[in-house]
Amino acid sequence: MKKDEVPQDGDNLHRGTFKQLFYAVDASGNYTAPVSSVGWEPENVALGQAWEEVEHRVAATRDKVESGALSPIAYYMERTLLDLPLLARKVGKFQWQVKRHMKPAVFKTLSAGMIAKYATVFAIPADTLQKGTLLPFQRPE
Template identity: 75%
Template sequence: MKKEEVPQDGDNLHHGTFKQLFYAVDNSGDYTTAPSVGWEPENVALDQAWEEVERRVAETRVKVEAGEASPIAYYMERTLLDLPLLAVKAGKFQWQVKRHMKPEVFKKLGGSTIARYAEIFGIAAEVLQKGELLPFQRPQ
C-alpha cells in the first residue's frame, strides 16, 4: 500500500493515544513506516471486543457480590486472564484455582497464596483479601 493510502478512519479507542504502525511505499518506491489511527472495520471490531470484556467483568462482579464467586474470579476477568493462564502464573493446577474461586475456599486461603494472586492481578494483597472489587477500565 502507498503511504497516502494508510487508513486514517477514526480515532482508535476514542482517545487518540493508540496508534498503529504500518509499512507502506513512499513516492520514491521505498518502504517506510506510516502511523495510522485505524481502519473503521478494525475500530468497530475492537470496540465490540472491549464491550464483551466489560460485560464479562460486570457479570462476574455481580456473582462475587452475590456470594457465588470469590474475588479471584473477578480479577481473573478484569486482567483478561483465563483459567489455564492464571493457573500457570500462580503455579497451581487448574482445579486448584477453580476451587479458590469458591467463596468458602477463598476465605481460608493463606497469606502467601493471596499475595501471589494479588501480584498476578497487579493489586495490593489487602485489597484482594478484603474482597474489594476495583473498577475495570479499558487500557489507555
Template identity: 60%
Template sequence: MKKEEVPQDGNNMHEGKFRQLFYATDNAGQYVPVTSVGWEPENVAMTQAWEEIHAKVEAARQRVLAGEASPVLYYMEKTIMDLPLLASYVGKFQWQVKRHMKPAVFNKLSDNMLHKYAAAFKISIKELKEVK
C-alpha cells in the same frame, strides 16, 4: 503503502488509548513510522471485542458482590487472563484455582496464597479482598 495512505478513519481504538504503528514510504521512498487510529472495519471489531470483555468483567463483579464467586474470578476477568494462565502464574493446578473461586474456599486461603494471587494481578492483598 505511502505515508498519506495510512488509514485514519477517526474512530479511536480502545477509547483513544491505542494507536497502531505502521511503516510507510515517504516522498523520498524511505520507510518511516506512521501512527494510525485505524480504519473503520478494524475499529468496529475492536470495539465489539472490548464491549464483550467489559461485559464479562461486570458479570464477574456482580457474581462476587452476590456472594456466588470469589474476587479471584473478578480479577482474572479484569486482567484478561484465563484459567490455565492464572494457574501457571500462581503455581497451582487449574482445578485448585477454580476451587479458589468459591467464596468459602477463598476466605480460608493462606496469606502466602493470597500474596501469589495479588502478585499475579499486580494488586495488593487488601485490593484482592475488596471488590467494589
C-alpha cells in the same frame, strides 16, 4: 496500498497513544519507509465490540461475586483479562486448584501467602483481595 491511502481514521480507540506502521508504495510503485496510521474504522468497530464483551463478562462475574456464588479471585481474573490456565501458571497452582479457590468457602481458608500471590498477579494490595473489595474495571489506555 499507496502511501496516500494509508487509513487515518481520527476516531480511534487508541486515543492517540498508539500508532500502527504500514508499508506503502509511492507513485512509482516502490516501497517507502513505513507510514504511520492512527487507525481505521473496521479496526475501531472490532475493538469496540471486543471491549464491550470484556466489560459484559467483568460485570457478570462481579454480580456473581457480590451474590456469593464466586470468590473475588474470579472477578480479578476477568478484570485482568486472564484465563484459568494462565492464572494457574502465574500463581504456581494446577487449574483445578485455582478453580477451587474461586469457591467462596475455600477462598476464606486461603493462607496469607496464597492471597499475596494472587494479589501480586492482579496488581492489587493483598488486603483488598482478602477483604473482597472489588475495584472497578477500566479499559487500559
